[in-house]
Amino acid sequence: MEPISPLEQALHTARALVLADLVAGEVAEADVVSLVEESVVQRRWWVEQWPEGVEYVAGLVAQDVQDALLDNYGRWPLCPVCRSGDPHALEIEPELGPDPHWVCHEAGVKVAAVGALGSAGTS
Ligand SMILES: [Zn+2]
Numbered sequence: 001m002e003p004i005s006p007l008e009q010a011l012h013t014a015r016a017l018v019l020a021d022l023v024a025g026e027v028a029e030a031d032v033v034s035l036v037e038e039s040v041v042q043r044r045w046w047v048e049q050w051p052e053g054v055e056y057v058a059g060l061v062a063q064d065v066q067d068a069l070l071d072n073y074g075r076w077p078l079c080p081v082c083r084s085g086d087p088h089a090l091e092i093e094p095e096l097g098p099d100p101h102w103v104c105h106e107a108g109v110k111v112a113a114v115g116a117l118g119s120a121g122t123s
Contacts, residue, residue, distance in 0.1 A: 014058040017115030024118030025077045039064035059092050059100030079104045
């Protein structure tokens with residue numbers, strides 16, 4: 001067997017992390033999962049052009065899916081930290097960097113790493 005390349009590994013991880021967050025938000029419908037697949041295909045192309053970007057893939061896939069959901073579904077993921085005020089979505093930070101996290105800009109807090117939303121804010 002060929003060893004799995006760092007690119008494929010990063011894409012696989014990104015897909016798994018974003019799916020975990022979608023499951024946590026109970027929006028992992030079939031058409032939403034296909035948005036993740038679409039993003040992974042595009043980001044594979046992107047990293048092939050710019051291999052140094054491989055570390056950024058998870059944050060980018062999360063942002064792609066967030067943008068696609070905004071058009072088709074609504075804000076995602078909703079902030080689990082702020083209990084008052086208008087519902088708002090979390091944002092990825094850094095937008096282009098390794099180790100992406102979901103943050104709430106209203107409260108100025110890191111909510112969870114990408115892939116760990118399920119264990120955030122539900123206690
Ligand atoms: Zn918030």
